[in-house]
Amino acid sequence: MSHPIILGVGMHPWGKWGRPFVEYGVAAARAALRDAGIDWTDVQFLVGADTIRNGYPGFVAGATFAQALGWTGARIASCYAACASGAQALDIARARILAGLCDVALVVGADAAPKGFFKPVGGDRPDDPDWLRFRLLGATNPAYFALYARRRMALYGTTPEDFAAVKVKNARAGALNPNARYRKEVTAEEVLASPMVADPLRLMDICATSDGGAAVVLASESYARRLGVTRPVRVAAVSTVTPTFPNTVLELPAFATDSTAAVPPPERPFRAAVAHAAYEEAGLGPGDLSFAEVYDLSTALELDWVEDIGLCAPGEADRLLREGRTALGGRVPVNPSGGLASFGEAIPAQAIAQVCELTWQLRGAAGPRQVPGARVGLAVNQGLFGHGSAVIAVR
Amino acid sequence: MWFTIEGDRAWLLGARCPACGTVCFPPKAGPCPNPRCPAEALEETRLSRRGRVWSYTNSCYPPPEPFVAARPYTPVTLAAVELEEEGIVVLGQVKDLTVGELAVGMELELTHGALADGRPVWMWGKP
Numbered sequence: 001m002s003h004p005i006i007l008g009v010g011m012h013p014w015g016k017w018g019r020p021f022v023e024y025g026v027a028a029a030r031a032a033l034r035d036a037g038i039d040w041t042d043v044q045f046l047v048g049a050d051t052i053r054n055g056y057p058g059f060v061a062g063a064t065f066a067q068a069l070g071w072t073g074a075r076i077a078s079c080y081a082a083c084a085s086g087a088q089a090l091d092i093a094r095a096r097i098l099a100g101l102c103d104v105a106l107v108v109g110a111d112a113a114p115k116g117f118f119k120p121v122g123g124d125r126p127d128d129p130d131w132l133r134f135r136l137l138g139a140t141n142p143a144y145f146a147l148y149a150r151r152r153m154a155l156y157g158t159t160p161e162d163f164a165a166v167k168v169k170n171a172r173a174g175a176l177n178p179n180a181r182y183r184k185e186v187t188a189e190e191v192l193a194s195p196m197v198a199d200p201l202r203l204m205d206i207c208a209t210s211d212g213g214a215a216v217v218l219a220s221e222s223y224a225r226r227l228g229v230t231r232p233v234r235v236a237a238v239s240t241v242t243p244t245f246p247n248t249v250l251e252l253p254a255f256a257t258d259s260t261a262a263v264p265p266p267e268r269p270f271r272a273a274v275a276h277a278a279y280e281e282a283g284l285g286p287g288d289l290s291f292a293e294v295y296d297l298s299t300a301l302e303l304d305w306v307e308d309i310g311l312c313a314p315g316e317a318d319r320l321l322r323e324g325r326t327a328l329g330g331r332v333p334v335n336p337s338g339g340l341a342s343f344g345e346a347i348p349a350q351a352i353a354q355v356c357e358l359t360w361q362l363r364g365a366a367g368p369r370q371v372p373g374a375r376v377g378l379a380v381n382q383g384l385f386g387h388g389s390a391v392i393a394v395r
Numbered sequence: 396m397w398f399t400i401e402g403d404r405a406w407l408l409g410a411r412c413p414a415c416g417t418v419c420f421p422p423k424a425g426p427c428p429n430p431r432c433p434a435e436a437l438e439e440t441r442l443s444r445r446g447r448v449w450s451y452t453n454s455c456y457p458p459p460e461p462f463v464a465a466r467p468y469t470p471v472t473l474a475a476v477e478l479e480e481e482g483i484v485v486l487g488q489v490k491d492l493t494v495g496e497l498a499v500g501m502e503l504e505l506t507h508g509a510l511a512d513g514r515p516v517w518m519w520g521k522p
Contacts, residue, residue, distance in 0.1 A: 119459040129421075131461060136396075136516050137488055138458030138471045146452035147475050147486075154450070154499035198452045199494045245430055246417075250449070250475050250484050255421055260482030262415040262429055 003234035004097045005224040006393065007217040008036025009356040012110070014181040014212035014343045021054045024213030024349070025061070025110030026068045032106065032215035037227065040069045043217075044102040047093045048078045049085035049109030049348035052121060061348065065108045075102070083295065084240065084383030085109060086214070086351030087391055091238040093218045103223040109348035110213030118209065130253040130384070137255075142206050142298070144252045146198035149300030153200060156315040158303060162322070163205050164191035166299035169327045170335050174342020176328075176369040179353075181210050182342045191299075205299040210344030214352035216359075231395060233362045235355075236376075237281035239390040243270040252384050271308035274388035275380055279310075282392040286310030289332050290374040291361060293354040295381040296339040306334055309380055328369060336361060336369050351389050354379035362395040397421045398507065398517040399441070405507040406444060407485060407517055410437035418442070418481040442485070444505045445522060446476040449484045451497045465511040470494075474519045476503050490518040 010031025012024040025048075033040055046069075048061025057064040062076035081088040086109045093105035118141055125131040133139040152158045168188055174180040186204065194204040224232055243251070244266040246258030251270070268276055279285050286309060294305035306317035311332055320326050326334040337343070337357040340350070358377035360366045374395075381389040397420070398407050410422040414434035417427055425436040451474040457464035458471065472489035474497060489497070490508045506520035 116459070120461070124461075133486075134458060135461040136510075136514075137473060137486060138454050138462040138464070139473060139486060140454060140458050143452050143454055143458075143473055147450040147473070150452055151450040151499065196455050198454060200452075245428060246482070248484075250486060255486050256419070257484045258428065259418040261480070262412070262417045262432070 002221040003236050004094050005219050005221060005229065005232040005234055006355070006359050007038070007104070007219045007224060007229065007232070008032040008034070009359045010035055010215050011179045011353060011356050012213035013179045014210045014346060017211045019112065019211070021051055021110045021112040022057065022064055022068050024112070024211060025065050025108045025215070028110065028213035028215040029065060029069060029106060029108045032217050036217035038104065038217065041072050043072070043074050043104055043106045045075045045093060045096055045105040047089040047105065047107045048076065049089040049352065050078050050080035051111045051348050052080065053114060054112055061108070081387040082383030082385065083345070083347055084351060084381055084387035084389035085348040087238060087381060087389030088240055088387070090216060090218070090235070090352065090355060090391065091240050094235060094238055097218060097220050104217065104219045106215060106217055107352060108213070108215045109352045111346040111349055112211045113209035113346060129255065133253045133255065140198070141252060142198040142201060144250070145206060145298040145301060146201045147250060148304060149201050149298060152300055152304060156318065158300070158318050160192060160200055161188060162303070162318045163201070163299040164188040165321055166296065166302050167191045167204055167341050169321070170296065170339045170341035173328055173336050173369050174338020176367065177338045177342065180338045180342040181344050201298055201300065207297050207340035208344030210346045212343070212346035212349050212353065214349040214356050216352055216355050233359045233393050233395045235391065236284070236394045237278040237390070237392040239274055239278035239281065239388060241274055241277045241388045242386050244273060247386070251386060270388065271305065271382060274382065274390050275309040275378065278378065278390035278392050282394070284376060284392060288376045289378055290376050291333045291336050291371045292377065293335055293337060293339070293357050293379040296335060296341055297345070299341065302334065302339065305380060309378060328371070333371050336366065336371055351379065351381045354381065355391055355393065358391065358393040362393055400507055404444065405505045405517060406441040407505060409440050409442045409481070411440035412437050418483060420483060420485055443478045443480050445502055446478040448497060448499050448501045448503060449475040449477045450499060451475070451489070451494060453494045463510055463512040474503060476519050488516065488518045490520040492521065
């Protein structure tokens with residue numbers, strides 16, 4: 001299997017811009033096309049990662065972006081997988097290229113996010129667990145993040161100071177990233193003095209919701225060769241696995257875990273299984289990573305991910321953090337982009353933004369946040385209702 | 396909804412697979428969620444009333460709609476409680492306990508209470 005090539009990447013900076021999501025997507029797409037050195041009219045297949053909070057155009061993002069770029073007759077697809085939408089979109093493009101059905105594809109995701117807590121989609125929907133968890137329990141997304149954080153503190157002795165140190169680390173990296181929304185360094189004291197939102201997590205432990213757009217141009221080996229591309233970045237794996245029964249982690253938006261009464265828990269919990277599938281597909285392991293982008297919905301969750309992707313054993317991520325091994329300049333920097341801590345979440349764009357960072361790092365084009373000699377990068381993410389997402393890029 | 400009260404006792408109502416014994420909450424119709432079990436239908440079952448805290452938190456700010464927040468608002472406490480026999484963790488609001496009074500591993504018992512608009516709901520409380 002010849003790994004598809006990342007020909008170009010582009011982003012619209014993250015922020016709270018108050019513009020329609022389509023504008024961010026188009027800006028990112030045009031940036032990615034420029035980066036690839038091709039025209040929109042060359043693109044044979046466009047995949048849009050959907051947004052569910054921007055009306056009908058968001059549900060058919062592929063057509064929306066295609067029309068906004070100008071109808072060319074290109075084939076399209078639209079997909080939704082919550083936070084994992086971007087990786088799903090990339091996987092759809094990859095499959096079509098690997099099947100020989102197209103040579104060059106454009107993947108786009110963009111979002112315009114509301115302020116404050118994410119709410120369920122409107123209307124009375126008593127059959128929808130995402131509506132019911134708000135109605136019956138008032139269980140917001142940060143409440144679930146906080147349950148994981150408290151559990152971590154009880155199991156491993158992680159402290160609020162450790163959580164704050166994750167934010168300090170990521171803010172330092174984000175300050176170096178022109179696409180990040182928050183570009184100011186913070187101190188641990190500031191994090192620890194920010195208002196408590198869901199005990200033990202404070203405002204600055206939790207990722208914001210943002211506007212933004214990201215795009216990737218993916219091509220076959222032969223197409224890239226015709227363009228004269230040398231030493232390209234390649235997509236070595238995309239993992240879109242679901243949990244294995246019984247899933248013993250309380251996932252958003254569930255009221256309960258699966259039962260272990262009849263079947264013992266799987267060898268790997270869900271997040272670890274997401275990364276493992278990507279490693280297997282790429283024929284690589286955690287020891288091969290130069291850096292990783294992980295989905296730090298909260299500071300505490302970054303520590304869980306560091307263990308889930310195999311950088312250390314469960315309970316040891318705090319030590320890695322304290323020793324500076326996951327910071328820029330450390331052995332395996334985690335979230336050199338600044339992570340969600342510096343971006344805030346633009347749901348369908350986020351997994352694509354992670355791939356943009358993989359590409360810039362692997363090209364050696366990440367500027368002051370460059371990981372020296374980066375050869376292998378992993379991006380992991382998890383979407384509501386059990387959508388795993390992991391991408392490994394190599395150069 | 397999803398629970399029952401008899402006298403001063405409350406029970407969560409789940410579903411149990413008559414073939415493999417897998418339990419689920421909330422209750423659902425078949426098939427069994429165990430992908431290797433052929434059972435087509437599940438039976439209603441009462442879950443254990445006591446379990447141990449898997450984790451807990453609170454909502455310091457009023458959760459958004461459709462939650463109906465009390466005015467003035469006091470933080471809602473939530474606990475995820477592990478039921479040993481069923482092998483599941485069930486989330487619920489906590490009655491009359493704050494996060495400062497909870498600990499992972501602590502025993503809680505099922506009770507019930509009313510939301511700000513009067514709607515009854517299951518809650519975890521002191522045994």
